[in-house]
Amino acid sequence: MSSSQVSRRRAIALAGAGVAGVAGAAAIGGALARQDSAPSAAPVADQVAFYGPVQAGIVTPAQDRLHFVAFDVLTKDRDRLIQLLKDWTAAAARMTAGKDAGEVGAVAGILEAPPDDTGEAIGLPAAGLTITIGFGPTLFRDATGKDRFGLAARKPAALADLPHFPGDTIDAALSAGDIGVQACANDPQVAVHAIRNLARIGMGVVSVRWSQLGFGRTSSTSTTQATPRNLFGFKDGTANLKAEETDLLREHLWAATGDGPEWMAGGSYMVTRKIRMLIETWDRTSLGEQEDIVGRTKGEGAPIGQGQEFDEPDLTSTSILADAHVRLAHPTTNSGAHLLRRGYNFVDGSDGLGRLNAGLFFIAYQRDPRTHFVPIQLNLARHDAMNEYLRHVSSGLFACPPGVSGPDDYWGRALFA
Numbered sequence: 001m002s003s004s005q006v007s008r009r010r011a012i013a014l015a016g017a018g019v020a021g022v023a024g025a026a027a028i029g030g031a032l033a034r035q036d037s038a039p040s041a042a043p044v045a046d047q048v049a050f051y052g053p054v055q056a057g058i059v060t061p062a063q064d065r066l067h068f069v070a071f072d073v074l075t076k077d078r079d080r081l082i083q084l085l086k087d088w089t090a091a092a093a094r095m096t097a098g099k100d101a102g103e104v105g106a107v108a109g110i111l112e113a114p115p116d117d118t119g120e121a122i123g124l125p126a127a128g129l130t131i132t133i134g135f136g137p138t139l140f141r142d143a144t145g146k147d148r149f150g151l152a153a154r155k156p157a158a159l160a161d162l163p164h165f166p167g168d169t170i171d172a173a174l175s176a177g178d179i180g181v182q183a184c185a186n187d188p189q190v191a192v193h194a195i196r197n198l199a200r201i202g203m204g205v206v207s208v209r210w211s212q213l214g215f216g217r218t219s220s221t222s223t224t225q226a227t228p229r230n231l232f233g234f235k236d237g238t239a240n241l242k243a244e245e246t247d248l249l250r251e252h253l254w255a256a257t258g259d260g261p262e263w264m265a266g267g268s269y270m271v272t273r274k275i276r277m278l279i280e281t282w283d284r285t286s287l288g289e290q291e292d293i294v295g296r297t298k299g300e301g302a303p304i305g306q307g308q309e310f311d312e313p314d315l316t317s318t319s320i321l322a323d324a325h326v327r328l329a330h331p332t333t334n335s336g337a338h339l340l341r342r343g344y345n346f347v348d349g350s351d352g353l354g355r356l357n358a359g360l361f362f363i364a365y366q367r368d369p370r371t372h373f374v375p376i377q378l379n380l381a382r383h384d385a386m387n388e389y390l391r392h393v394s395s396g397l398f399a400c401p402p403g404v405s406g407p408d409d410y411w412g413r414a415l416f417a
Contacts, residue, residue: 070177132397214344295326
């Protein structure tokens with residue numbers, strides 16, 4: 001055994017015996033950093049700005065990959081939770097800039113301490129990474145009704161628990177959560193790296209309740225993007241809110257002063273729904289019936305009776321059936337309500353019965369779920385012909401505060417002020 005191996009093992013043994021300060025020294029970096037550490041990464045071009053009046057990842061042009069996670073808060077200490085949010089914000093600012101999660105990084109620290117980045121994104125670009133955070137109803141009062149952090153009086157009325165919709169088969173273990181984090185990127189490893197490092201930083205303060213990987217965006221959030229297709233093979237999100245529609249965004253997306261508590265002004269409410277698609281049954285359905293159920297042609301994506309995808313559906317015509325998805329989801333059928341959707345496809349292996357466990361991880365942002373998602377989903381759940389092929393198995397609701405103004409700010413600062 002070499003002398004260097006002996007030295008390393010002895011240092012680790014001493015640390016395990018109670019010698020303090022190794023991890024702290026690693027965090028400080030500087031004087032204890034290895035002389036042979038890797039050079040700092042070159043500036044990354046494909047970055048999305050982290051700081052700004054609204055959180056990135058909402059109207060940002062939808063990236064191709066998703067890792068979503070819901071956390072439960074373990075600590076009862078308000079100050080520890082605030083410190084975690086500060087640490088998370090700093091790490092998110094670094095990772096979205098294409099850097100390591102911590103100041104020392106994955107390979108530049110002392111050998112006797114864990115690195116402050118997990119390292120699987122070394123050499124990868126920022127890949128358009130955005131990290132968006134929201135607070136669930138149980139952060140304000142937990143399942144027993146306890147106000148753990150003195151926040152109950154600051155809970156927005158719009159953050160009311162979602163109702164049970166007809167046909168729901170919700171799995172509680174895959175639903176809700178105190179804090180929800182959406183990481184989107186154009187590289188799956190970059191998105192996973194972001195969530196993994198937030199979970200690492202939060203160890204002992206939060207725990208992962210559930211998470212979801214997604215691929216292939218199912219909506220366009222910018223007029224510069226082509227409309228993608230879902231796992232039913234149809235174009236999805238043609239009528240979605242777009243970043244360029246500023247008047248509609250002001251009316252339907254962003255919470256305004258006077259809507260509720262001031263800390264949410266400039267924020268938005270995020271609904272998540274994991275929707276299992278019975279794709280094997282769908283695949284045995286005739287093309288004509290598929291088009292009638294959706295209310296659009298499968299190739300062009302045009303409303304039935306029209307020629308082009310972006311033609312307005314003629315809802316006065318009987319060519320679009322009464323229970324067609326397009327008719328029931330259209331704003332004119334829902335008191336003018338619009339959603340900004342950012343959903344993703346998922347395939348989670350087999351369901352144990354020889355079928356793919358696949359479908360849509362639905363994400364939608366809006367100004368108020370009570371006037372937007374809830375009535376729209378009630379309408380769909382009661383009447384949509386597509387329900388025969390869908391199973392809603394997970395549900396979440398999170399209040400996403402406005403953006404972070406700069407390095408001295410942090411996620412949720414106004415909530416905890």
